[in-house]
Amino acid sequence: MKIVALGAEPSALIFDLDNTLYTNPGYAAFQEDVLVERLGRELGLGAEGAAARIAALRAERAAAGLGKTSLGRLFAALGIEIQTSVKWREECIDPSKWLKRDARLDRALGLMEQEYDLALTTNNPRLIGERSLDALGVRARFSVLVGLDDTLSGKPAADPFVETARRLGFEPGRCVSIGDRFDVDLAPAMELGMGAILVDGVEDVYRLPELLEDRQA
Numbered sequence: 001m002k003i004v005a006l007g008a009e010p011s012a013l014i015f016d017l018d019n020t021l022y023t024n025p026g027y028a029a030f031q032e033d034v035l036v037e038r039l040g041r042e043l044g045l046g047a048e049g050a051a052a053r054i055a056a057l058r059a060e061r062a063a064a065g066l067g068k069t070s071l072g073r074l075f076a077a078l079g080i081e082i083q084t085s086v087k088w089r090e091e092c093i094d095p096s097k098w099l100k101r102d103a104r105l106d107r108a109l110g111l112m113e114q115e116y117d118l119a120l121t122t123n124n125p126r127l128i129g130e131r132s133l134d135a136l137g138v139r140a141r142f143s144v145l146v147g148l149d150d151t152l153s154g155k156p157a158a159d160p161f162v163e164t165a166r167r168l169g170f171e172p173g174r175c176v177s178i179g180d181r182f183d184v185d186l187a188p189a190m191e192l193g194m195g196a197i198l199v200d201g202v203e204d205v206y207r208l209p210e211l212l213e214d215r216q217a
């Protein structure tokens with residue numbers, strides 16, 4: 001875990017969902033696989049053909065020195081509208097099959113909730129975000145939830161962060177973005193003046209209340 005920036009007077013914490021509020025490599029891989037398979041059906045390429053197209057796009061970005069981007073944005077580059085990505089995700093992904101109640105997470109969020117407003121900003125649709133928080137047993141901790149369908153523009157675009165801060169009612173400078181992908185979750189938030197904390201998974205979120213307290217003291 002690494003605090004990249006915190007800001008002078010943080011009032012709100014904006015959490016990423018996948019690989020941040022839970023650590024489940026099998027589920028993360030499933031989400032990509034099932035969506036790539038759906039893409040393959042749509043484009044008549046088969047799952048392997050679609051996976052090759054996505055891999056090629058990622059390689060092109062890397063060769064051009066561009067940062068990592070979201071799967072939704074890679075799909076958009078292949079002609080799949082974000083609205084379609086939202087629909088596919090809602091059809092193909094059932095968080096309750098993969099996630100279970102996490103009492104340690106709830107306790108950590110409960111401690112942070114005493115000091116900060118908590119928001120979820122995810123590149124999954126709002127419905128999947130809500131179902132994930134329900135499955136983890138932590139939905140009541142979050143006062144704001146921004147999903148892919150709220151701005152139709154996934155991270156690393158600025159829009160989801162701008163919209164989250166607007167709904168929280170805080171200037172971006174009072175918000176801290178917390179996620180597992182620097183290029184996607186942190187860099188665009190820092191551009192807006194937000195703080196940023198890089199985590200390796202939910203184990204780091206368990207330790208976050210203590211870390212924040214040390215920093216604020």
Ligand SMILES: [Mg+2]
Nearest residue numbers: 016018019180
């Ligand atoms: Mg993530």
